[in-house]
Amino acid sequence: MKEANRLQHIKEYYFSRKLKEIEKLQKQGRDIINLGIGNPDLPPSYEVIKELSQTASMASAHGYQSYRGIEGLRKSFARFYKKYFGVKLNPHDEIIPLTGSKEGIMHISMAFINPGDKVLIPDPGYLTYRSATLLAGGIPVGYDLFPENNYLPDLKALEKTNLEEVKIMWINYPHMPSGSLAPASFYKKIIEFGKKHQILIVNDNPYSFILNNEPRSLLHYDPGMETSMELNSLSKSHNMAGWRIGMLAGKKEHIDAVMKFKSNMDSGMFLALQKAAIKALNLNEEWFENMNRIYRKRKIIAEKIFEKLHIHHGKDQAGLFLWGKIPGETDSKTFTDKLLYEKEIFLTPGFIFGNNSKNYVRLSLTNSTGLLEKALKKLEK
Amino acid sequence: MKEANRLQHIKEYYFSRKLKEIEKLQKQGRDIINLGIGNPDLPPSYEVIKELSQTASMASAHGYQSYRGIEGLRKSFARFYKKYFGVKLNPHDEIIPLTGSKEGIMHISMAFINPGDKVLIPDPGYLTYRSATLLAGGIPVGYDLFPENNYLPDLKALEKTNLEEVKIMWINYPHMPSGSLAPASFYKKIIEFGKKHQILIVNDNPYSFILNNEPRSLLHYDPGMETSMELNSLSKSHNMAGWRIGMLAGKKEHIDAVMKFKSNMDSGMFLALQKAAIKALNLNEEWFENMNRIYRKRKIIAEKIFEKLHIHHGKDQAGLFLWGKIPGETDSKTFTDKLLYEKEIFLTPGFIFGNNSKNYVRLSLTNSTGLLEKALKKLEK
Numbered sequence: 001m002k003e004a005n006r007l008q009h010i011k012e013y014y015f016s017r018k019l020k021e022i023e024k025l026q027k028q029g030r031d032i033i034n035l036g037i038g039n040p041d042l043p044p045s046y047e048v049i050k051e052l053s054q055t056a057s058m059a060s061a062h063g064y065q066s067y068r069g070i071e072g073l074r075k076s077f078a079r080f081y082k083k084y085f086g087v088k089l090n091p092h093d094e095i096i097p098l099t100g101s102k103e104g105i106m107h108i109s110m111a112f113i114n115p116g117d118k119v120l121i122p123d124p125g126y127l128t129y130r131s132a133t134l135l136a137g138g139i140p141v142g143y144d145l146f147p148e149n150n151y152l153p154d155l156k157a158l159e160k161t162n163l164e165e166v167k168i169m170w171i172n173y174p175h176m177p178s179g180s181l182a183p184a185s186f187y188k189k190i191i192e193f194g195k196k197h198q199i200l201i202v203n204d205n206p207y208s209f210i211l212n213n214e215p216r217s218l219l220h221y222d223p224g225m226e227t228s229m230e231l232n233s234l235s236k237s238h239n240m241a242g243w244r245i246g247m248l249a250g251k252k253e254h255i256d257a258v259m260k261f262k263s264n265m266d267s268g269m270f271l272a273l274q275k276a277a278i279k280a281l282n283l284n285e286e287w288f289e290n291m292n293r294i295y296r297k298r299k300i301i302a303e304k305i306f307e308k309l310h311i312h313h314g315k316d317q318a319g320l321f322l323w324g325k326i327p328g329e330t331d332s333k334t335f336t337d338k339l340l341y342e343k344e345i346f347l348t349p350g351f352i353f354g355n356n357s358k359n360y361v362r363l364s365l366t367n368s369t370g371l372l373e374k375a376l377k378k379l380e381k
Numbered sequence: 382m383k384e385a386n387r388l389q390h391i392k393e394y395y396f397s398r399k400l401k402e403i404e405k406l407q408k409q410g411r412d413i414i415n416l417g418i419g420n421p422d423l424p425p426s427y428e429v430i431k432e433l434s435q436t437a438s439m440a441s442a443h444g445y446q447s448y449r450g451i452e453g454l455r456k457s458f459a460r461f462y463k464k465y466f467g468v469k470l471n472p473h474d475e476i477i478p479l480t481g482s483k484e485g486i487m488h489i490s491m492a493f494i495n496p497g498d499k500v501l502i503p504d505p506g507y508l509t510y511r512s513a514t515l516l517a518g519g520i521p522v523g524y525d526l527f528p529e530n531n532y533l534p535d536l537k538a539l540e541k542t543n544l545e546e547v548k549i550m551w552i553n554y555p556h557m558p559s560g561s562l563a564p565a566s567f568y569k570k571i572i573e574f575g576k577k578h579q580i581l582i583v584n585d586n587p588y589s590f591i592l593n594n595e596p597r598s599l600l601h602y603d604p605g606m607e608t609s610m611e612l613n614s615l616s617k618s619h620n621m622a623g624w625r626i627g628m629l630a631g632k633k634e635h636i637d638a639v640m641k642f643k644s645n646m647d648s649g650m651f652l653a654l655q656k657a658a659i660k661a662l663n664l665n666e667e668w669f670e671n672m673n674r675i676y677r678k679r680k681i682i683a684e685k686i687f688e689k690l691h692i693h694h695g696k697d698q699a700g701l702f703l704w705g706k707i708p709g710e711t712d713s714k715t716f717t718d719k720l721l722y723e724k725e726i727f728l729t730p731g732f733i734f735g736n737n738s739k740n741y742v743r744l745s746l747t748n749s750t751g752l753l754e755k756a757l758k759k760l761e762k
Contacts, residue, residue, distance in 0.1 A: 001548070001581045001608075003638035004495050004517075010641045039444040052653075053434035063420040063747075064622045099480060099625075099647060106646035110516065114385050115496070131645040135491065136385075137518075167382070200382045227382075241445045243651045244480075257384035260391045264512040265487035266480060270624045272433075273651070366444075 009134050013127065015352050022346055032340070033375045035305075036348040038176075038320050038364045042239045042294065044280060045287060051279045055272035065268025067259065069097035073274045076281040077232075077247050084208075085217035093252040094225070096259060097269055097277070101206060101233040101246030102128060104258075105170075108202060108229065108248070109136035111257040112167055120169035122153070123354030124177055126204065129170040141166070144356055147314065147325075151180035155193050163197045171218070174207040177353050177362045179317025181212065187221040194227035200254070203230045206246075209237040209288050211295055212318035225251040236320055238280040239291070245269070245277045295320070298365045301372040308379040309339070311361060322363045323350075331358050345375050390515050394508065396733050403727055413721070414756045416686075417729040419557075419701050419745045423620045423675065425661060426668060432660045436653035446649025448640065450478035454655045457662040458613075458628050465589075466598035474633040475606070477640060478650055478658070482587060482614040482627030483509060485639075486551075489583060489610065489629070490517035492638040493548055501550035503534070504735030505558055507585065510551040522547070525737055528695065528706075532561035536574050544578045552599070555588040558734050558743045560698025562593065568602040575608035581635070584611045587627075590618040590669050592676055593699035606632040617701055619661040620672070626650070626658045676701070679746045682753040689760040690720070692742060703744045704731075712739050726756050 019037070026032050043049070055061050068074070074091035081087040089095050098104045105128050113119060115137030121129040123142035133140040143158060145151040153171075171190065173182035194201040203218035222228040229250035235241035248258060268274075302322040306313050313324030326335045332349035340346050350360030400418070407413050424430070436442050449455070455472035462468040470476050479485045486509050494500060496518030502510040504523035514521040524539060526532040534552075552571065554563035575582040584599035603609040610631035616622035629639060649655075683703040687694050694705030707716045713730035721727050731741030 001493055001579070001635060001638075003641070004491065004493050006495075007492060007638060007641045010645065041441075041444060043440045043443050049437050052437050056430050056433050059424045060422075062424050062620055062623050063422060064616075102648060103646050110385065111388060112382055112385050114387075128645060135642060135645060198382070235445075239443055242443050242649075244648065254382060257382075257388060260384070260388045261516060264391065264509060264516060265484050267483060267625065268623075270654070 006135050006137060010131055013352065015348070018346075022340070030344060032344045032346060033371060033378065034346045035363045035367055035372070035375060036346045037366070039366055040236055040239045040241045040320070041366045041368065042291065044239045044243075045283055047283075048238070048240070048276045048279045052272045052276040055275040061271045065271055065274070067263040067266075067268055069268055070271070070274050072278050073097055076278045077249070080281045081217065081219070081249065084215050085220055087217050087219045087249075089219075089249050090252075094255060095247055095249050096255055096262070097274065098231075098246040098248055099266065099269060100235065100244040101204065101231040101248070104231045104246060104248045105129060105132045105204070106135065107258045107262050108168070109133055109138065110261045112200060113138040114167075116165070117167040118165045120158070120166055120199070122170060122172060122175070124350065124357035124360070125170070125353060126172060126176055127352070138167070142354060143169075145175070145178070146356065147178070151175050151178045152182060152186050155189055159193075159197075163199065166197065166199050168200045168202060169194065170202055170204065172204040173216070174210075174212055174318035176207060176319060177321055177348070177350065177357070177360070178314075178323045179211075179319045179321060180314075181214070181316070181318055182216070184216070184221070187216065187218055190218070191222045191227060194222075199227070201228045203228070205230050206233040206236050207319035209291075210319050211292055211299065219249060225249075225254070229254055234277060234280055237288070238283070240277075240280060243273060243276070245273060295365050297369055298367065298372055301369055301376060302363050302365060305363065305372065305376050305379065308376065320365050322365065323360060326359055326361055329359070332361055336361060343378050345378060387516050387518060391512055394733065396729070399727075403721070411725060413725045413727060414752060414759065415727045416744045416748055416753070416756060417727045418747070420747055421617055421620045421622045421701070422747045422749065423672065425620045425624075425657075426664055428664070429619070429621070429657045429660045433653045433657040436656040442652045446652055446655070448644040448647075448649050450649055451652070451655050453659050454478055457659045458630070461662045462598065462600070462630065465596050466601055468598050468600045468630075470600075470630050471633075474636060476628055476630050477636055477643070478655065479612075479627040479629055480647065480650060481616065481625040482585065482612040482629070485612045485627060485629045486510060486513045486585070487516065488639045488643050489549070490514055490519065491642045493581060494519040495548075497546070498548040499546045501539075501547055501580070503551060503553060503556070505731065505738035505741070506551070506734060507553060507557055508733070519548070523735060524550075526556070526559070527737065528559070532556050532559045533563060533567050536570055539574075540578075544580065547578065547580050549581045549583060550575065551583055551585065553585040554597070555591075555593055555699035557588060557700060558702055558729070558731065558738070558741070559695075559704045560592075560700045560702060561695075562595070562697070562699055563597070565597070565602070568597065568599055571599070572603045572608060575603075580608070582609045584609070586611050587614040587617050588700035590672075591700050592673055592680070600630060606630075606635070610635055615658060615661055618669070619664070621658075621661060624654060624657070626654060676746050678750055679748065679753055682750055682757060683744050683746060686744065686753065686757050686760065689757065701746050703746065704741060705744075707740055707742055710740070713742055717742060724759050726759060
């Protein structure tokens with residue numbers, strides 16, 4: 001049976017091929033230190049795990065759950081958005097829990113994109129915006145993000161292009177891979193831009209609480225949520241990446257459209273996961289402080305690694321990564337391959353995130369200080 | 382923002398509207414007995430729950446998991462298929478775990494259907510085959526299932542129709558809602574049919590272990606899996622409906638196509654769920670015997686309820702439901718509404734499953750003997 005045409009542009013990523021190669025080298029006995037993957041290594045709060053176990057031990061916890069999740073979880077997301085972002089959401093119809101925010105990217109694409117519609121995606125940026133657009137039949141149109149402009153789009157330049165067929169614009173601040181933050185003025189401008197051109201602006205917002213003192217939500221700048229939606233996730237903020245718990249917020253009509261797709265492909269999340277997520281969302285600020293203390297320590301060593309490699313990095317990067325420009329005119333693929341084969345250290349080459357980051361590399365802070373120190377020593381040899 | 386055209390034929394189901402009405406009546410103090418929903422009420426094995434808690438308490442259990450799931454889970458699915466169905470599957474590339482088999486219906490549709498392709502769906506049958514087809518841009522074409530033919534399709538009649546644009550045919554044996562089983566001869570014929578007309582036959586097989594002594598897999602009749610795939614799930618067989626654990630089996634090329642879509646919309650399942658699923662799959666036959674003992678007791682009372690209501694039902698129905706024909710020429714909507722308002726008992730009206738079941742109703746065995754007895758007493762008043 002031939003696969004559908006929508007799959008024809010979807011290829012296995014260089015990154016996943018490379019990870020297989022690294023695994024193979026490791027099995028051959030080579031002591032490769034993989035600093036490429038952004039997979040949170042710290043555990044969630046003890047209370048969260050306890051709640052999972054307690055709920056799962058209840059006889060009544062095992063049946064199908066409502067598509068929209070339990071009220072308690074939606075209310076906890078709403079409280080969280082009020083407390084940290086000053087955003088008021090109606091838990092009844094402006095929030096839905098997701099099996100991770102990644103599925104939300106596909107749901108939104110399937111809910112709003114008709115074949116041939118254009119979608120603005122960040123270059124550099126997370127790869128899934130592009131593939132979800134293609135799978136929904138849309139046309140991904142990259143928009144440039146340059147370090148000179150602190151990885152913010154040049155909206156004036158964008159307005160000189162034909163925006164008529166553009167239906168969605170994906171933004172992602174704090175930005176992955178660069179760790180750049182967007183100021184309040186930018187959020188205001190992008191909302192104006194969305195309203196003016198009738199483009200749905202969707203912010204993918206999983207990194208707000210990592211090495212960042214001022215978490216912001218796009219929704220704060222569009223109180224009626226006329227032109228905006230936002231994805232969030234417990235993956236990074238609460239060390240629950242494997243648990244697959246995310247959420248989508250937006251106005252009722254937009255949430256309803258997404259639910260038309262989503263409710264036809266899954267049921268509600270396991271009650272024990274929902275109850276545990278409530279515990280996570282109700283943790284106090286100390287949780288973030290303790291987590292960031294660890295990431296700060298790691299970052300100091302990561303910066304030393306970059307220094308050793310003459311990689312230039314900007315200050316005040318938020319999020320789980322350190323991002324920097326490699327020396328000279330070497331491209332990131334050559335640079336990271338050399339580092340892998342000669343020094344047994346793997347960094348993520350920037351080219352996988354887009355055309356604008358061919359001379360950049362990304363180091364993940366989801367590795368212990370011990371492992372980072374070990375990498376540093378390898379370089380000092 | 383206008384929703385995409387693909388959503389235009391997707392409506393909120395009568396069933397979910399009706400459930401909201403029932404909830405409202407219950408809140409008003411009416412003692413409604415809802416026998417309509419097929420939501421397993423029994424808990425999973427204690428070992429399964431223990432394994433979930435133990436794995437979740439490990440510090441290393443919380444990161445992202447591979448798209449393809451852990452090897453141990455794929456091997457357990459393979460062992461399960463060998464043991465109960467005599468089907469040999471390569472755990473490396475012929476099996477993928479799913480977040481419930483429902484998502485598999487969408488993944489398969491997105492992986493193989495081009496806009497305009499036709500898809501054969503059972504009438505009566507599970508509603509999601511139709512909506513997933515529409516959402517992928519395909520055209521659902523109902524095929525008739527009649528009690529006279531034991532709810533098996535008339536393949537000769539189908540061959541007289543134009544099958545050229547048909548890409549997928551959904552089958553579902555043991556059949557929901559009728560509980561009919563397909564004999565070995567049928568599986569052989571449907572594989573021939575699929576090969577002859579180049580139609581991918583997909584069997585949705587979640588009910589094999591409920592009130593059925595001879596579990597069968599479609600894949601057994603197509604050793605090379607040239608023209609077949611099969612979905613399965615722990616929802617009903619292991620009382621884990623809320624946990625969202627399913628699987629898809631098929632030949633490597635078909636699995637790879639599905640993975641191209643799936644890997645762009647989610648990550649692997651939470652390790653604790655995967656480990657718990659392994660425990661469930663390795664339970665022995667006693668597990669099924671104990672579960673079926675409970676369902677048999679319930680069925681005896683369910684049959685008495687049908688008798689009281691002069692609903693005629695066939696013998697030897699497998700699965701979670703009792704299915705029967707209502708007396709006279711009343712349609713199922715009128716019949717179930719009358720029963721709801723006058724006797725405060727809700728049964729699922731057959732019309733929601735298709736045009737061929739307008740005079741049928743479905744009673745779910747996922748209700749305790751106590752509740753079923755209570756319903757019976759209400760009818761005896």
